[in-house]
Amino acid sequence: MDRFDITIIGAGVVGLAVAEEVSCKGRRVLVVERNTSFGQETSSRNSEVIHAGIYYTNGFLKAQLCVEGNRLLYGLCRERDISHRAVGKLIVATDEKEASELWAIKEKAERNSVSGLSFLSRKEILEREPAVKAVEALFSPSTGIVDSHGLMRSFYHHAEAAGATVAFRSEVTDVRYDGDSYEMEINRGEYRFLSAVVVNCAGLHSDRIAEKAGLDIDAKDYRLKYCKGDYFSVSPSPGFRHLVYPVPVKHHAGLGVHATIDLQGRVRFGPDVEYVSELNYAVKEEKRESFHRAIMSYLPSLRLETLSPDMSGIRPKLQAPGEPERDFVIADEQEAGLPGLINLIGIESPGLTSCMAIARRVHSLIQPYL
Ligand SMILES: Cc1cc2nc3c(=O)[nH]c(=O)nc-3n(C[C@H](O)[C@H](O)[C@H](O)COP(=O)(O)OP(=O)(O)OC[C@H]3O[C@@H](n4cnc5c(N)ncnc54)[C@H](O)[C@@H]3O)c2cc1C
DSSP, X not given: OEEEEEEEEOOSHHHHHHHHHHOOTTOOEEEEOSSSSSSOSGGGSSOOXXXXXXXXXXXXXXXXXXXXXXXHHHHHHHHHTOOEEOOOEEEEESSHHHHHHHHHHHHHHHHTTOOOOEEEEHHHHHHHXXXXXXXXXXXXXXXXXXXXXXXXXXXXXXXXXXXXXXESSOOEEEEEEOXXXXXXXXXXXXXXXXXXXXXXXXGGGHHHHHHHTTOOTTTTTOOOEEEEEEEEEESSOOOOSSEEEEOOOTTOSSOOSEEEEOTTOOEEEEOOOEEESSOOOOOOGGGHHHHHHHHHTTOTTOOGGGEEEEEEXXXXXXXXXXXXXXXXXXXXXXXXXXXXXXXXXXXXXXXXXXXXXXXXHHHHHHGGGO
16 A cells, blocks of 8 residues: 555645655655645635734733744745735724723734734725725734735745655545555545544544544534635625724624735625525625625615625634634644544634644644654
């Protein structure tokens, strides 16, 4: 049977970042992806925002890896000429109560080591974004946008150049530990091989992979809940130059319906939050009114008929509706009797921003097995 040193399940942005990070001459690294190309799931269904690390619970991996990932990602984009722009973000308070919450957001962000935050007055907001109605805003200059496909392409090519093999149309259908290495089954028996280390980057299916490997995912609290986020596009465009976010509602599973801009300057609103039981990416037309209501609070000139259903993405969440925020799981399952199985579960936002920092962390976890 073929034998690999490291198998990475999933060629999303995280799997590809890990593949580049761990690949080197003489090491047998295999990435297995069930789709026909890389980045066909959550990694191409998101806001493409390089987050600063503002909202995450102090001490969470989400906070640490986002701040580190932000710095690493800007560095890589500059070095490799991957399209990106540090457009900056405004968190806008529409009344005095929300304005008082901006202070708490700033303090929390600074405890996460986010730097450069400043308050903007009503006049300063209007100078930057004339259509926005707000009494005060928090400005984050290190928030930006990135071409996520270009980023994944770069990881993919660099991983292959460093010796990794990426196999598409290859679904992992079984993972079995034999006390020494992992026997992997692809496409229900089409191919079997052994691997010393397995890195589970299977996104929305990562809990099922952990279960296949023999873990009790309910006992470990690994079972994922699907949380859909829809987007609406707007035409004519309000011409925003920055990302514009409302003040988030406490214990809400998202950041509020915000305005994202892409590298071509197109504005989209979203994502909203809807826990769902199946993976269906259709965007319902009838949500137009709730989007309109949410956006009107900070963009009162927006007309209902200018909004059109756009795309959606589904967050692999660990917390159920109403539960407190959960952190990323990035764990070597040695204590559960599965040494060298590295599970990445619940890699929702800011997973794109954090991908390089996650990859470094995975690399340090697998050192004992190399
Ligand atoms: C609506 C939305 C907005 C977001 N916005 C942002 C943002 O602006 N900034 C940010 O930093 N993050 C954002 N995120 C989060 C970010 O998109 C994810 O954290 C990131 O894309 C996760 O990447 P991944 O590689 O872990 O997962 P995925 O991209 O889902 O990749 C997992 C891969 O595993 C493969 N796979 C699954 N099962 C198997 C199997 N059995 N065998 C083989 N292959 C398998 C899948 O086909 C898939 O290609 C957002 C997420 C959502 C849903």
